[in-house]
Amino acid sequence: MLYELPFFIVAIMVAIGLYITLFKRNLIKVALGISLMETGVNLFLITLAYRHGDRLSAPVFTSQILGGADPTYSLPTPHALTLTSIVIGVATTALLLSFVMQLYKKFGITTTDEMRRLK
Amino acid sequence: MSAYDTFINNSPALIVAIPLLFAFATPLISKLGGKLRNTWALLGVLVPSLIMFVLAFEVLKEGGMDTRFYLFGADSGNRFPLVGGHILRIAFAVDGMAVFMGVLISVVALSSVIYSMAYVKRYTGLDKYFTLLLLVLAANYGMVLTGDIFNLFVWFEISSISLSALTAFKANRGESFEGAAKYLMYSTVAGLLLLVAIGLLYGQYGHLNIKFLSSAIGGNTSMMMVDKIALGLMVTVFALKAGSVPMHMATPDAYGEAPAPITAMFVTASQAGLYAVFRTGFTLYGSNLTVTGETLHILGYILVVLGILSMFVGVTMALVQKDIKRLMAYHAISQTGYMLLGVGVGLAVLDTAQFAEYGRTAMTGGIFHIFNHALYKGLLFLTAGAIIYRTGTKDLNKMGGLGRDMKLTALFFIIGALAIAGIPPMNGFASKLLIYESVFKFNPIVGAIAMLVSLLTLASFVKVFYSVFMGPRRSEFKGGEVPATMLIGMAILGGVILVFSIFPSLVVTSLVDPAVNALTHIEGETTRSLTLFTGSGSWNTLVFLGAIFVAGIIALFLFMMGNKGTVPKGEGKKPYLFGNPTEIDGRPIVVPASNVYWGFTTALSKYYKPTEKAHSALFNDYMFWFVATAALLISIFAFLEVLT
Numbered sequence: 001m002l003y004e005l006p007f008f009i010v011a012i013m014v015a016i017g018l019y020i021t022l023f024k025r026n027l028i029k030v031a032l033g034i035s036l037m038e039t040g041v042n043l044f045l046i047t048l049a050y051r052h053g054d055r056l057s058a059p060v061f062t063s064q065i066l067g068g069a070d071p072t073y074s075l076p077t078p079h080a081l082t083l084t085s086i087v088i089g090v091a092t093t094a095l096l097l098s099f100v101m102q103l104y105k106k107f108g109i110t111t112t113d114e115m116r117r118l119k
Numbered sequence: 120m121s122a123y124d125t126f127i128n129n130s131p132a133l134i135v136a137i138p139l140l141f142a143f144a145t146p147l148i149s150k151l152g153g154k155l156r157n158t159w160a161l162l163g164v165l166v167p168s169l170i171m172f173v174l175a176f177e178v179l180k181e182g183g184m185d186t187r188f189y190l191f192g193a194d195s196g197n198r199f200p201l202v203g204g205h206i207l208r209i210a211f212a213v214d215g216m217a218v219f220m221g222v223l224i225s226v227v228a229l230s231s232v233i234y235s236m237a238y239v240k241r242y243t244g245l246d247k248y249f250t251l252l253l254l255v256l257a258a259n260y261g262m263v264l265t266g267d268i269f270n271l272f273v274w275f276e277i278s279s280i281s282l283s284a285l286t287a288f289k290a291n292r293g294e295s296f297e298g299a300a301k302y303l304m305y306s307t308v309a310g311l312l313l314l315v316a317i318g319l320l321y322g323q324y325g326h327l328n329i330k331f332l333s334s335a336i337g338g339n340t341s342m343m344m345v346d347k348i349a350l351g352l353m354v355t356v357f358a359l360k361a362g363s364v365p366m367h368m369a370t371p372d373a374y375g376e377a378p379a380p381i382t383a384m385f386v387t388a389s390q391a392g393l394y395a396v397f398r399t400g401f402t403l404y405g406s407n408l409t410v411t412g413e414t415l416h417i418l419g420y421i422l423v424v425l426g427i428l429s430m431f432v433g434v435t436m437a438l439v440q441k442d443i444k445r446l447m448a449y450h451a452i453s454q455t456g457y458m459l460l461g462v463g464v465g466l467a468v469l470d471t472a473q474f475a476e477y478g479r480t481a482m483t484g485g486i487f488h489i490f491n492h493a494l495y496k497g498l499l500f501l502t503a504g505a506i507i508y509r510t511g512t513k514d515l516n517k518m519g520g521l522g523r524d525m526k527l528t529a530l531f532f533i534i535g536a537l538a539i540a541g542i543p544p545m546n547g548f549a550s551k552l553l554i555y556e557s558v559f560k561f562n563p564i565v566g567a568i569a570m571l572v573s574l575l576t577l578a579s580f581v582k583v584f585y586s587v588f589m590g591p592r593r594s595e596f597k598g599g600e601v602p603a604t605m606l607i608g609m610a611i612l613g614g615v616i617l618v619f620s621i622f623p624s625l626v627v628t629s630l631v632d633p634a635v636n637a638l639t640h641i642e643g644e645t646t647r648s649l650t651l652f653t654g655s656g657s658w659n660t661l662v663f664l665g666a667i668f669v670a671g672i673i674a675l676f677l678f679m680m681g682n683k684g685t686v687p688k689g690e691g692k693k694p695y696l697f698g699n700p701t702e703i704d705g706r707p708i709v710v711p712a713s714n715v716y717w718g719f720t721t722a723l724s725k726y727y728k729p730t731e732k733a734h735s736a737l738f739n740d741y742m743f744w745f746v747a748t749a750a751l752l753i754s755i756f757a758f759l760e761v762l763t
Contacts, residue, residue, distance in 0.1 A: 031304075037311050041311050041315055081317075091280055092279075092307045095280055099300040112738040115736075118297055118371075119736045
């Protein structure tokens with residue numbers, strides 16, 4: 001159960017993020033929602049790395065002393081994925097926030113309601 | 120191993136690495152001057168394009184069915200070094216379908232970069248413009264060449280980020296920031312759900328390589344729930360990238376606001392999304408049809424439904440647009456429907472007796488249409504750019520009379536418009552004929568809808584041609600034809616369209632068939648001839664042109680037989696408008712573009728009212744459609760077998 005806990009938190013974070021993008025109209029809130037989803041997905045990837053048993057290889061053991069029959073270890077690939085995903089997340093968040101800033105500064109737009117001139 | 124073999128083995132990496140190198144060096148080079156920057160950017164597209172053509176030649180020579188792998192960091196191009204059952208490297212996988220897309224991306228990118236040189240001259244920030252353009256190119260190449268599912272996500276995101284940054288290029292307009300922000304938010308959420316799907320597959324199978332994942336999925340006794348959820352998520356996300364209805368809402372926003380050459384690049388980026396849909400279906404889930412066959416048939420029907428929706432909603436929404444680029448963007452959505460329909464029919468009957476009967480022809484048509492679409496849609500967006508360059512407006516109601524001074528642009532527009540409407544002898548007709556005939560055998564009603572949509576497409580482009588090029592010369596649009604580099608950009612695409620129009624069967628046998636073979640792993644019969652066989656009929660452009668020529672000679676003969684020197688006088692001189700007055704207060708009546716199809720849209724107001732209301736331009740609604748489609752697709756995949 002304890003090992004499944006991160007997955008529940010991932011589900012909650014992604015759900016909250018989706019809820020915000022679906023129902024909140026403030027652009028900053030939407031950006032925050034997307035960011036929250038991003039963090040949730042990153043947590044998902046990093047949780048996938050944690051394994052029990054010995055069916056997979058190239059591990060980074062975290063409890064070798066306790067190990068024996070059922071070692072706990074962490075795969076390196078999801079760490080690389082998460083790092084890449086974080087970098088991409090930073091780029092999208094920065095670009096999105098700069099759009100939001102420009103929209104507010106130059107045109108006074110703060111909500112998705114006002115962002116409806118393209119029809 | 121000869122130097123040439125080494126070059127070919129390493130070319131997939133070069134094709135992506137060179138645009139990246141050129142992209143990040145562009146800001147430095149542009150310190151040295153504008154001309155040098157333009158040349159640098161052109162080289163940044165030309166060099167990888169040439170390598171792509173050579174690679175395509177090599178791959179197609181072998182038939183395109185075998186996949187060439189390139190492993191980053193491995194000592195040889197064709198081996199899978201396993202570390203305890205895992206590949207710890209990113210792989211590129213090149214086959215007939217990948218090079219097909221690569222060639223298409225190269226052609227459009229070349230014309231787009233040449234066109235850009237004159238088009239964006241009046242703006243500032245050009246170093247960033249060309250940097251981002253080259254990044255889009257690298258991302259497009261990456262998306263079609265990669266054999267690694269996480270790598271696909273990375274290219275997906277690079278493409279989204281750089282395209283939305285370019286959408287906001289005209290920073291003085293608030294609308295361009297709106298379009299850019301919507302596109303970025305939409306595709307970021309999509310990208311995150313794609314990452315969830317990738318995480319699910321990785322967590323289940325411990326692989327990221329598409330080939331390994333595919334054999335792992337096929338190795339199960341039946342499809343697992345995880346596979347189905349991942350399939351639903353991936354198809355929705357890639358269909359969003361391709362701009363399929365109902366996740367199409369951000370597409371016209373971004374297409375309409377981006378500079379014209381970038382919109383042409385947008386088209387190829389969307390095609391790369393479409394490619395990813397097909398890859399997911401055919402390659403990732405298609406290794407063992409006894410396990411995944413049922414689900415793939417369902418996916419085929421889903422693609423057919425998405426295709427019909429895209430075709431119909433796209434074209435009907437295009438009819439009521441008055442912004443020239445938004446109108447064309449809705450047509451891009453509509454044409455994407457044809458590809459989804461063609462390939463969807465192929466997928467729906469995959470591995471059954473009908474596949475040889477009409478499924479393969481439908482797929483050939485759908486995939487041929489991808490190339491044709493990129494060509495004529497790219498050309499049309501470039502002509503739209505030329506019109507905007509000259510008039511300074513995107514509003515069709517404010518244009519008119521441009522045909523008198525912009526004859527070449529008008530010619531390119533006609534080529535593109537005839538091709539998109541599927542009028543013989545253009546290339547669009549050849550691919551649509553393949554789709555019509557095969558889809559008609561699949562379901563006659565769907566075939567009829569496909570033909571109706573083509574008619575509406577023609578109607579819509581007649582409206583554009585009428586309101587942009589016809590009418591008296593207007594004093595406010597001075598300057599005549601657009602600069603030469605813009606014309607060269609259009610001429611490249613126009614020329615390729617003409618070649619494709621005259622020799623459609625050669626293109627099908629040399630480019631499209633290998634792509635279909637690579638997707639389905641079923642080798643079809645290929646007969647090299649100038650006649651394109653569509654299953655029950657055939658099409659030969661040269662015969663058609665010959666018939667037109669003979670008909671023209673007869674018409675000329677009849678014309679010569681008439682009396683010479685007849686001059687119309689009185690009522691005969693006036694234009695005839697079905698009995699309506701042609702002048703009010705001495706000024707000729709000009710019907711504005713928004714009123715051309717007034718009768719049609721009013722008669723269909725029961726359809727148009729809710730549809731236009733659904734296109735609310737509210738980002739939260741966009742998200743609703745996306746989440747609803749994803750949820751629907753996942754539940755169809757997950758529960759349909761339980762019910763039946």
